[in-house]
Amino acid sequence: MSYTVSQIAKELSGEVVGDGDLVLAGIAPADSAKGGDLTFADQESYLAAALAGEASAILVPAALAPGTEGRGKTLIRVKDARIAVARALALFFPPPAYPPGVAPGVFFDTTSEIDPSAHVGPHCVIGAGVRIGARAVLMGGNHIGAGSRIGDDTVLHPNVVVYPGSRIGNRVAIHAGTAIGSDGYGYVLDQGKHRKVPQIGTIVIEDDVEIGANAALDRGALGATVIGQGTKIDNLVHLAHNVVVGKHCLLLGQVGIAGSTKMGDYVVIASQSGISGHLKIGNQALVGAKSGVMRDIPDGGRVLGHPAVSDIQAKRQWVATAQLPETVRRVKALEKRVGEGDSPAGE
Incomplete structure (x- = not known):
């Protein structure tokens, strides 16, 4: 154009x-x-x-x-x-337009509701009681579990899987290979065996969220995993059961967040960071790349490192670590002089 x-x-x-x-x-x-x-x-x-x-x-x-x-x-x-x-x-470069209608060979349960303006591509499976909103696009190979809801203008790229009971809002984009609402990782040791704790919750994805390729977002164990409005999630991110992500957050590639952690709004978590479970991450917090977060972060907090500490403390530690070889050399020199009977005075 x-x-x-x-x-x-x-x-x-x-x-x-x-x-x-x-x-x-x-x-x-x-x-x-x-x-x-x-x-x-x-x-x-x-x-x-x-x-x-x-x-x-x-x-x-x-x-x-x-x-x-x-x-x-x-x-x-x-x-x-x-x-x-x-x-x-x-x-x-406007997004491509997809014609309304259902491709030949699509399986859809007779109790599902597909808006006439929606596009359902080849090899899709639409379960019982599913509702697909106006102008929604399922590009192909999508499996939508029973009772799920997909909002208006939402786009599912090829091979996105939506597990039963999931709730996806309006204008959401989910890229290829991502699983929405898979079982959370829950087991208890029972008589020497790991017994699965049934994951009977759901997942709620609010409006204007974008999720990258090959991400895995688990359903809640009992309640809901929630992704807040406007949040953007990169490729290869894993969110465990009952995680709550606030509005307009950025989660970069290969981030993993353990169960029941709750994040505020406008949080940024940089690539390859891991967040432990049952934590609270405050509004506008920033987690640097490759960090391991083991404690709560207050509003506006900035952390780095593994385990993560404040960015100022982490940078001081890095400087001190860089000085270790010279410090070791000097200590050995002092030990040698003391061993030979010399006084280290004046050093």
């Missing part, structure tokens, strides 16, 4: 500096952009590369590009270039 610079600027609430009638047909990084492309720059070095490149127009923060007029490029000045480029990408 093609748009004039003025049309794009209007969509982005930006200001045009240059030729507003210039037609743009795509978006590309500065080093690979061609004539007719839009690029962006949010730092001085990126701006220099964009001005030297072939892109016809540049998205820039208003504060970054004073005095660049007349250098052969049309500018679109915006408040935040990264937000603007995300919106521009959605403009140039």
